[in-house]
Amino acid sequence: MGSENPVCRKLNAAIALSPKDLETIERILSNRLQVAAVTSLVADGYAGQEAYALLSGWACRFRMFEDGRRQISRLFLPGDFIGLNASLLGMPEQPVAALTDVRLAKVEGTQLMEALKGSHRIWLSFLWSDMRDRFITEERVASIGRRSAYERIAHMLMELYLRLELVGEATDSTFVLPLTQESLADVLGLTSIHVNRVLRRLKQDRLITVDARTIRILSCERLMQIAEFDPRYLMHGRHLEL
Amino acid sequence: MGSENPVCRKLNAAIALSPKDLETIERILSNRLQVAAVTSLVADGYAGQEAYALLSGWACRFRMFEDGRRQISRLFLPGDFIGLNASLLGMPEQPVAALTDVRLAKVEGTQLMEALKGSHRIWLSFLWSDMRDRFITEERVASIGRRSAYERIAHMLMELYLRLELVGEATDSTFVLPLTQESLADVLGLTSIHVNRVLRRLKQDRLITVDARTIRILSCERLMQIAEFDPRYLMHGRHLEL
């Protein structure tokens, strides 16, 4: 159904969840809040119990340097959890900020733990989500470390498309990329100027079109080939027999 | 005691473990094996149940590209777990290889799960270790994305020193770095030639000395300052009240 929340959609796509499991998850996510773009969700080094699920909008975890350099270490898309494990330990972490207006669900540790204990499938699906986040970060290390700017942006566009598609926010090779080129640069380890130039090249090469902030991928195949995109790290599809 | 294994040492440094907890962990690690340098521990995309704990030597997870480029996304040092969570899901992952001769303990999922259920502290300590690995990877993204080669190497040397110190493999500002400059380059997202030049600069600037493969840090303070090293991400010390 269209009203299904992205968290359930994502988890259920990986591990078949029972209606009861889905209900349990919905309940965990019932404590909703809204936050405007740019707002800090987790302060730098804050050792809090805060954990969120992102229901709509984009957020990021980042590292600031004294001279103003910024690196975004993770992008959070709808359906992603923010600080779930860290909240269980209550340990200081890198700051998190909303990149767009955002709808969140605040997750309570105790409630979460009960759900994990109560259903093996819920536990598996959370583990899956957690592993996937890690693989995404490891692939990003590979991207920033060894891919050229052109390959890197090609890779990121494919990744975003597939991640958004999984939660129903992208179809038809098209999705909304609500970030400024500045933020994109901070994700990619580039400058906004170079991001701009590479996007132009990708358009010239008829690989994508950009209209306002809507991206259309003209050839997934060629984009994946350019980036040596190996979709396995996103772990989409039901790989587990239960 | 000196004979204590690095896994126990590391976990116990974060979460105070009871003698019984430590015994349980020792038991999980009783299935030992040895592997020579360069050997593959986890094949590319292998969806195995394999999980290891590294007892001595260094290993890495990496991403290969068709033209021979390589990026090491994680370094495993003594005391680290390899593929622990992935093994529970049995999902394909990036390959893992031994960088030096290595002593391992093979970890069984079922045995592990029992231990986690049996002791809250063991569970916490594994969660801590897991989070720490993630923070290390996120800080690496920041490093490769935004730090200069000089800052990046300074940062990595400090990180390695502190990680090794925690498991008793470094004292007195000195540790053995058993990697070739080629491997170092693949960790750092640089070329071996540039790594060589930057190391020379660090020596000239009286920040480190290198003798064979032994690194001595002459000024932690200056090194940390250069790299804007924020030790919080390593989560050393006992932060949790229990």
Add this chain to the structure above:
DNA sequence: CGTACTATTGACGCAGATCAAGTTCCGTGG
């Protein structure tokens, strides 16, 4: 209709890559 982001484009510079030689360090076999 300013004021302030955001995007775009050009000119130029530099950190780090590439190319090309050595040199040193070891392990191995004669």
Add this chain to the structure above:
DNA sequence: CCACGGAACTTGATCTGCGTCAATAGTACG
């Protein structure tokens, strides 16, 4: 014990992808 072969390390010369600086043009909002 030495000779030899192959890594790993070192260093210089040159090149280039991306950064920096600078200027203009949209756009969005009050």
